[in-house]
């Protein structure tokens with residue numbers, strides 16, 4: 001079976017990490033994630049991430065480094081995470097999400113993250129400033 005990659009962004013701005021609350025599908029709605037989506041054929045993970053963040057949040061972003069690790073989502077789908085920073089625009093929940101929050105390191109546990117995102121969120125949090 002070919003494994004498809006879902007790429008998500010640990011998006012940083014001013015010492016905070018972006019969290020997005022899913023509005024669909026019903027089994028994921030209300031849970032928080034690092035925003036992103038499936039790679040399309042021929043795309044690099046970075047290209048897919050920039051496209052997904054543009055479509056879902058209306059922002060232009062610049063990908064950084066890959067957060068080490070790969071997390072199974074369901075059969076045939078794995079999650080990879082890259083850091084990214086916003087280079088223009090203010091994120092808005094245009095599709096798939098109904099709320100966005102910028103979280104400091106100390107606020108990371110204040111939202112109900114999807115289980116599969118938690119290891120990457122913990123790692124992303126280590127890249128946030130202490131203050």
Ligand code: 523
Pocket residue numbers: 006007008028033034035036037038039073077079096114116117
């Ligand atoms: N996840 C997930 N965590 C996470 C993302 C971005 C996605 O667990 N941070 C899961 C949710 C879905 C699957 O990965 O089961 C695909 O994500 P989705 O729906 O955001 O990807 P899209 O936008 O590419 O999906 P299509 O609407 O199917 O094109």
